[in-house]
Amino acid sequence: MASLELCxxxxxxxxxxxxxxxxxxxxxxxxxVDGEYFVINDTCSHGDASLCDGEIEDxxxxxxxxxxxxxxxxxxxxxxPAVEAQKSYETSIVDGKIVIDI
Amino acid sequence: xxxxxxxxxxxxxxxxxxxxxxTILRAGLRVGLGLAYECxxxxxxxxxxxxxxxxxxxxxxxxxxxxxxxxxxxxxLACQCRxxxxxxxxxxxxxxxxxxxxxxxRSARLAKKIKLTHDMxxxxxxxxxxAEFINGQYAMLSCDAMPQQRAYSMSNSPNSKGVWQFIIRxxxxxxxxxxxxxxAMIGDQFMIDAPYGIAHLNTASDRQIVGIAGGxxxxxxxxxxxxATEKREKxxxxxMLYGARTxxxxxxxxxxxxxxxxxxxxxPIVSDRESxxxxxxxxxxxxxxxFIERKLHGALNEYEFYLAGPPPMxxxxxxxxxxxxxxxxxxxxxxxxx
Numbered sequence: 001m002a003s004l005e006l007c008x009x010x011x012x013x014x015x016x017x018x019x020x021x022x023x024x025x026x027x028x029x030x031x032x033v034d035g036e037y038f039v040i041n042d043t044c045s046h047g048d049a050s051l052c053d054g055e056i057e058d059x060x061x062x063x064x065x066x067x068x069x070x071x072x073x074x075x076x077x078x079x080x081p082a083v084e085a086q087k088s089y090e091t092s093i094v095d096g097k098i099v100i101d102i
Numbered sequence: 103x104x105x106x107x108x109x110x111x112x113x114x115x116x117x118x119x120x121x122x123x124x125t126i127l128r129a130g131l132r133v134g135l136g137l138a139y140e141c142x143x144x145x146x147x148x149x150x151x152x153x154x155x156x157x158x159x160x161x162x163x164x165x166x167x168x169x170x171x172x173x174x175x176x177x178x179l180a181c182q183c184r185x186x187x188x189x190x191x192x193x194x195x196x197x198x199x200x201x202x203x204x205x206x207x208r209s210a211r212l213a214k215k216i217k218l219t220h221d222m223x224x225x226x227x228x229x230x231x232x233a234e235f236i237n238g239q240y241a242m243l244s245c246d247a248m249p250q251q252r253a254y255s256m257s258n259s260p261n262s263k264g265v266w267q268f269i270i271r272x273x274x275x276x277x278x279x280x281x282x283x284x285x286a287m288i289g290d291q292f293m294i295d296a297p298y299g300i301a302h303l304n305t306a307s308d309r310q311i312v313g314i315a316g317g318x319x320x321x322x323x324x325x326x327x328x329x330a331t332e333k334r335e336k337x338x339x340x341x342m343l344y345g346a347r348t349x350x351x352x353x354x355x356x357x358x359x360x361x362x363x364x365x366x367x368x369x370p371i372v373s374d375r376e377s378x379x380x381x382x383x384x385x386x387x388x389x390x391x392x393f394i395e396r397k398l399h400g401a402l403n404e405y406e407f408y409l410a411g412p413p414p415m416x417x418x419x420x421x422x423x424x425x426x427x428x429x430x431x432x433x434x435x436x437x438x439x440x
Contacts, residue, residue, distance in 0.1 A: 046431065055171055062169070065138070065194065066438070067147045080417045081438060083424050 006030055006098045009037060017061070019052040028089075030098055031072045033059050039091045039100045040075040044068065045084040107185035111135075112154060112192040120185050126151070126158070127180035128295070132206060136199035141167075142181045142242060142298050143253050146438040149180040149193070156189030198300055203234040207295040210266065212286055218353035221272045222318070224257065225282060227294060229264035235297030237329030238322045238408060240437070241266065242295040243278070247285070252278035253439070255299070255322035255410065259329055266294055269353070271318035301408065301435040303329040309406040309433065310338040312398065313366075314419055316345035316390055316411030320353070322437075326408045331365040340366040343397060345390030345415060348377040369397050391419040402427045409436040 006020045012032040019042055020028045029042035029052045042050050049065040060069045060078060068082030075088035089100035106119045109126055120129035127149050130137040139149040144165030153176050162182040180193060214226035233256075235241075240255040258267040272283050286292075303311075303326050311330040315323035323342060330340040346352045352370045371386045371393055372378045378387045386393055390411075398405060407423060409416050416436055423429040 055169065057171075064150070065148065067167070067169070080413070081420070083417075083421045 001101050003094075003099050004102045005094075006039065006100060009093050009096055009098050012037065012098070015056060017052045017056065019050060025102070026087075028100075029061075031056065031061065033072055037091050037093065037098055038072050039089040039098070040070070040072065040086040044082065045077060045086055046082040051086070107156075108188040109185060110188070110190045111195070112190060122184060122186075124184065125161070125181055126183050126185060126189070126191065128205060130180070130193075131199075131201055131298070132204055134200060134204055136195045136197055137180060138194040138196060138199055139181060139298075140300060140437045141253065141439045142240075143439065144168075144179055144182045145440055147179070148438075150177050151180050151191045151193035152176055153178055154190040154192060156191075157186040158183040158189060159186050201297065202236055203297055205296055205298055207293050210292045210294045212288055212290045212292060213265075214288065215286075216355060218269065218355050219351055222320070222351075222353060223270055223272070223283065224355075225268045225270060225286075227266045227268075227292060229266065229294060231264055232262045233258075233260050233264050233266050235260050236302035237325040238302035238435070239297040239299040239325075240322065241268075241297065243268075243292055244295070245281075245286075245290070245292045248278055248281055250278060251295070252276075253298070255325065256296075257321035257324045259325060259332065266296075269318065269321040269324065273318075299437050301410075301437040302326075303408075304406060304435065305333070305336075307406050307433075308336050309404060310400070311340040312394075312405045312407050313340065313342040314345075314390060314394065314407060314409045314411070314415075315342065316415040317347075317351070319409070319411030319415075320344065322410045323408055327366045334365075341398065342366055342368050343390050343393055344368065344370045345411065346370055346372055348372060348374045349381045349383045349385075350377075369393065389418065390415060391422050394419065394422060403429055403433070405433070407434045409434070413440040 012018045012030050014032045018030045027042035031038045044063045047065050049063050051061050053064040054061045059072050062069050066081050069078040070086050075086035077085050091100050106121045109120050110117045118133045140146040144162045145167050147167035168179050208229050210227040210229045213228045216224040240253050242251045244251040254268040257269045313323035313326050327340050327342050330337045371390050372383050
């Protein structure tokens with residue numbers, strides 16, 4: 001298991017998300033839900049939309065294209081047309097940086 | 103007062119004219135642009151756009167395809183907006199949304215009505231111009247007597263004679279449908295604005311075709327079946343699963359005889375167990391998605407799936423195909439009218 005540093009925790013305000021694109025990895029969406037950080041794959045499992053462009057409400061993110069909702073914490077697909085979960089990552093804060101296990 | 107306004111797309115700058123009585127979506131599709139969409143009736147949300155400059159009239163402020171929060175941020179649905187001025191918008195585009203036949207309105211005469219079940223009728227319309235569409239697409243139907251338009255899928259194949267057929271189910275509260283059933287007379291004039299829809303027969307694939315339909319989803323799937331049988335050497339014998347509530351809901355008419363059809367395999371499945379027992383139904387009983395694996399002889403990833411019908415049926419079938427059987431989404435076709 002390797003760790004991957006994504007961005008400064010201070011870059012992601014509560015209730016917002018940040019798209020992190022790194023070579024050799026799928027685009028990643030970093031969410032701040034009431035001060036807690038979560039990371040899931042950014043590209044919607046249904047279409048090709050970026051979930052970082054979606055609305056965040058009650059710990060869920062809605063896909064900007066087709067309104068499918070995902071649980072930010074687990075990546076689970078909550079509403080149609082998405083049926084497959086977003087991959088989610090173990091996330092921690094190390095020296096002010098958001099780090100995931102990969 | 104102008105009769106049209108200029109719509110400019112942000113990004114790689116593209117401009118097109120939109121008549122004041124047309125929607126931004128349809129005007130874009132008419133000039134050959136691939137503006138993202140599916141349903142054309144405000145339900146799916148695929149045609150959301152950001153209004154950057156200008157003013158629009160929103161024809162359907164209660165549309166379910168867009169959330170109030172998105173409206174607050176200036177987003178609108180292109181299928182429900184008419185321009186009130188020149189506008190600049192940001193909207194998703196893609197080659198898959200470019201219509202092979204550019205949609206256009208044409209006048210049509212109601213030529214025939216055939217009753218298929220207690221609540222389903224096949225309506226045949228005729229136009230003076232060829233019926234140009236791809237199997238599985240739909241039309242927006244309108245007439246002077248009705249204030250609103252309605253989307254219906256063609257159930258036949260494209261043809262040079264200008265014949266457009268629709269199998270329509272009478273649903274409580276459906277104003278346009280009720281008008282067609284009760285008031286429309288043979289010879290009446292209508293407008294057919296078509297073709298629309300992206301869940302049409304994909305001729306780039308040569309996989310065997312499976313149609314999964316429920317209720318009035320019969321029409322587009324039947325059209326797909328006909329398109330597939332016309333290219334049988336390419337697609338093999340298509341298979342159609344049709345979910346009906348009771349055996350009374352399965353069409354039966356000499357002109358549309360599914361049971362003796364040799365062109366495609368027709369498997370009706372009845373969901374209402376009690377009525378099945380009462381009516382002496384000896385066929386399959388259950389939900390249509392439960393029979394997908396049982397009725398297909400090959401591995402599921404060898405097929406191309408076309409779906410139309412009630413949202414729960416589509417959702418159950420897509421869940422089964424994608425989650426349990428890992429069928430790629432590009433082998434599963436449906437237009438979301440929900």
